[in-house]
Amino acid sequence: MEHAILLDFGSTHTKVVVVSLKKETILHTNCFASTVKTDARVGLQQCLDSAKIMLTEKQFEKAIKLASSSAAGGLRMAVIGLSQSLSIKAGRNTAFGAGGKILFTLSGKISPEQTQELVDAKVEIVLFCGGYENGNESTVLHNANVLAESDLRIPIIYAGNSSIATGVRGLMLKGRKECFIADNLIPDVGKLDTVMAEDIVREVFLQRIVNMKGLDKVKEVLDDILMPTPSAVLSAGELLTKGTDTESGIGELMIIDIGGATTDVHSFAEQTSHNGARLSGAKETYAKRTVESDLGVRESSGLMLKEIGAEALSESCGKDAEWVKNAIEHRVIVNGYIPDNEDEKRLDEVLAGIAAKASTRRHAGRIEHVHSANCKLLQVGKNITTVKNIIGTGGPIIHNNDPKGVLYSVLKSGEKEAHYLLPTSSKMYLDEQYILYSMGLLREIAPNIALRILKRTLKEL
Numbered sequence: 001m002e003h004a005i006l007l008d009f010g011s012t013h014t015k016v017v018v019v020s021l022k023k024e025t026i027l028h029t030n031c032f033a034s035t036v037k038t039d040a041r042v043g044l045q046q047c048l049d050s051a052k053i054m055l056t057e058k059q060f061e062k063a064i065k066l067a068s069s070s071a072a073g074g075l076r077m078a079v080i081g082l083s084q085s086l087s088i089k090a091g092r093n094t095a096f097g098a099g100g101k102i103l104f105t106l107s108g109k110i111s112p113e114q115t116q117e118l119v120d121a122k123v124e125i126v127l128f129c130g131g132y133e134n135g136n137e138s139t140v141l142h143n144a145n146v147l148a149e150s151d152l153r154i155p156i157i158y159a160g161n162s163s164i165a166t167g168v169r170g171l172m173l174k175g176r177k178e179c180f181i182a183d184n185l186i187p188d189v190g191k192l193d194t195v196m197a198e199d200i201v202r203e204v205f206l207q208r209i210v211n212m213k214g215l216d217k218v219k220e221v222l223d224d225i226l227m228p229t230p231s232a233v234l235s236a237g238e239l240l241t242k243g244t245d246t247e248s249g250i251g252e253l254m255i256i257d258i259g260g261a262t263t264d265v266h267s268f269a270e271q272t273s274h275n276g277a278r279l280s281g282a283k284e285t286y287a288k289r290t291v292e293s294d295l296g297v298r299e300s301s302g303l304m305l306k307e308i309g310a311e312a313l314s315e316s317c318g319k320d321a322e323w324v325k326n327a328i329e330h331r332v333i334v335n336g337y338i339p340d341n342e343d344e345k346r347l348d349e350v351l352a353g354i355a356a357k358a359s360t361r362r363h364a365g366r367i368e369h370v371h372s373a374n375c376k377l378l379q380v381g382k383n384i385t386t387v388k389n390i391i392g393t394g395g396p397i398i399h400n401n402d403p404k405g406v407l408y409s410v411l412k413s414g415e416k417e418a419h420y421l422l423p424t425s426s427k428m429y430l431d432e433q434y435i436l437y438s439m440g441l442l443r444e445i446a447p448n449i450a451l452r453i454l455k456r457t458l459k460e461l
Helices: 040-052 057-062 084-097 112-120 138-148 162-174 195-210 215-221 229-242 301-308 310-317 321-333 342-363 403-408 436-442 447-457
Strands: 003-009 013-020 025-033 064-069 075-081 100-107 125-130 156-160 179-181 224-228 253-258 263-268 278-280 287-292 366-369 377-380 389-393 427-430
Touching: 003 040, 003 057, 003 436, 013 040, 013 436, 025 040, 025 447, 040 057, 040 215, 064 229, 064 436, 075 084, 075 195, 084 100, 084 125, 084 156, 084 195, 084 229, 084 287, 100 112, 112 138, 125 138, 125 195, 138 156, 138 162, 156 162, 156 195, 162 179, 195 224, 215 224, 224 229, 224 436, 229 253, 229 263, 229 287, 229 436, 229 447, 253 342, 253 403, 263 342, 287 342, 301 310, 301 321, 301 342, 310 321, 310 342, 321 342, 342 403, 389 403, 403 427, 436 447
Parallel strands: 003 064, 064 224, 075 100, 075 125, 125 156, 156 179, 253 389, 278 377, 389 427
Antiparallel strands: 003 013, 013 025, 253 263, 263 287, 366 377
């Protein structure tokens, strides 16, 4: 095996990267408009035909062909737990880490009316958690009973107090629900165990996308569809951070992925106390992903306009408020719009900078000053002040006139931002060839090669 053909079936584009495993280089990258809503085989064939340009017939036939997919727009999830600060936060981290898109979070005792909202919103999977080992039972069993009697006809993953797992499963089966039992997300104070739940979420996601139009036939042509796209990016980031047994990584990092509808933030860093602050809430994972569905430069730009205001945007762009309103309205309607003049490009720069700044401040932890004899500082969330590498990816950064400026907005500055647990300085990199997902796939078969390609290919700004 001398070559790998790595594909991604997205909602907007179908992408391909061709790698020479022998030379450890990227031979070819390309992307085409997504055809998953009509027939995924069309996009697949375009990518394969593109790959054939770089390979002989024999090389193409022998090449391993792997894929990731977010073609379903991300698995639409709901997280149900006991408290916002513990089980809900742990559940959200688990769902995002597995590549999910969270539509609802419910805490405490839930009601039939709330489960009907999940039905109406077409939620596709429920992550149901809560309770330390041998801890709370009554609220969990109440919620299990409400879920069992609901009209939901979707998989439910139970990842709570295992002492009542059999009872929960029995209620679900009685209500004819598809139920999976995972390890407790928070088995004890300060402990977090998300691996089993994440694996189940990914498996459900992959089963679902393979059943989409044409993807069942696509799988016959490929060696495997390995994982959801967000999981592939997360895997690439973890590889680049930690390295392998024989190849060193570059250290703690963040990935900022700005799109038209959402902005994803990934961070890879050990959770530590900042300046001796007392940690509050659920334990943070080493690899963390968050998704902001109101921060994007196309579909979601209207939401950004409402939040920021036309006057503030016009000041940043140097154009009047009416021009800004019309320009953003066009972006909301025409999601594939590519700026065709300097004013439009400047607006994209401003929107991308706002998305990067806002999303990372939601992702990062913060310090709160408290008045207590035993505690002066309280740390809520993840400490990423030690991160020294920031990578930008996604069209709005890759095709930006000033990608370095967009990424610099991630850094905290001034006394007003002292409470954010963000870095104050960092090296900046650009995923210029859009290869992060593909190196996450390649890691499954050739981690050292994937790591070396990442280190050589990412462009330092």
